Amino acid sequence: DIQMTQSPSSLSASVGDRVTITCRASQSISTYLNWYQQKPGKAPNLLIYGASSLQSGVPSRFSASGSGTDFTLTISSLLPEDFATYYCQQSYSTFLTFGGGTKLEIK
Amino acid sequence: QVQLQESGPGLVKPSETLSLTCAVSGFPITSDYYWVWIRQPPGKGLEWLGTLYHSGNTDFSSSLKSRGTISADTSSNQFSLTLTSMTAADTAVYYCARRRVVRGLLNYDVIDFWGQGTLVTVSS
Numbered sequence: 001d002i003q004m005t006q007s008p009s010s011l012s013a014s015v016g017d018r019v020t021i022t023c024r025a026s027q028s029i030s031t032y033l034n035w036y037q038q039k040p041g042k043a044p045n046l047l048i049y050g051a052s053s054l055q056s057g058v059p060s061r062f063s064a065s066g067s068g069t070d071f072t073l074t075i076s077s078l079l080p081e082d083f084a085t086y087y088c089q090q091s092y093s094t095f096l097t098f099g100g101g102t103k104l105e106i107k
Numbered sequence: 108q109v110q111l112q113e114s115g116p117g118l119v120k121p122s123e124t125l126s127l128t129c130a131v132s133g134f135p136i137t138s139d140y141y142w143v144w145i146r147q148p149p150g151k152g153l154e155w156l157g158t159l160y161h162s163g164n165t166d167f168s169s170s171l172k173s174r175g176t177i178s179a180d181t182s183s184n185q186f187s188l189t190l191t192s193m194t195a196a197d198t199a200v201y202y203c204a205r206r207r208v209v210r211g212l213l214n215y216d217v218i219d220f221w222g223q224g225t226l227v228t229v230s231s
Contacts, residue, residue, distance in 0.1 A: 043221035091216035096155040
């Protein structure tokens with residue numbers, strides 16, 4: 001299975017900050033990388049697909065990039081509703097795998 | 108509007124079999140989509156369990172070690188997960204979800220609709 005490693009596992013930031021989360025794959029996955037946001041008690045929500053394409057309805061303060069094994073998710077200016085847990089997920093293999101998650105907390 | 112709703116027992120005894128059902132509304136499960144089960148142990152991350160393809164074929168996570176099956180009931184527009192030999196390590200919120208291909212220069216596979224999740228606790 002393809003292993004996905006996210007860093008950091010947790011992150012404290014303030015409203016208005018710019019934050020970046022990193023995801024690394026154990027082998028090259030081209031751009032077959034998705035990002036999800038999950039709030040407590042809720043199902044995950046798709047933010048980004050294909051490593052850099054914004055899902056419809058997702059605010060433009062979210063952006064992402066990368067290919068091969070290294071990927072990033074950036075939130076340009078944090079709003080209160082952005083404090084959540086973020087997961088990367090590879091779809092290169094039909095055997096899907098997720099990163100361990102990055103919990104974004106208010107400083 | 109697509110909606111998915113999981114149902115099943117909230118409590119299962121060790122060694123027993125778990126059966127969960129996902130009722131899909133707003134879209135026929137025979138359409139050109141895939142249907143997945145994903146779980147999340149309390150306080151932990153997401154784990155893909157398996158996929159049901161519209162062909163009827165399935166893929167399962169190697170971590171399940173052949174304990175799982177996924178089947179479809181097209182007449183009821185629902186699909187199900189069965190997991191045998193349950194242990195405490197299987198305690199989790201179980202989600203059903205829709206997986207689809209976003210077609211373009213490259214075809215990307217995304218999970219775009221999720222059920223609300225159902226907590227399954229394994230305990231005697």
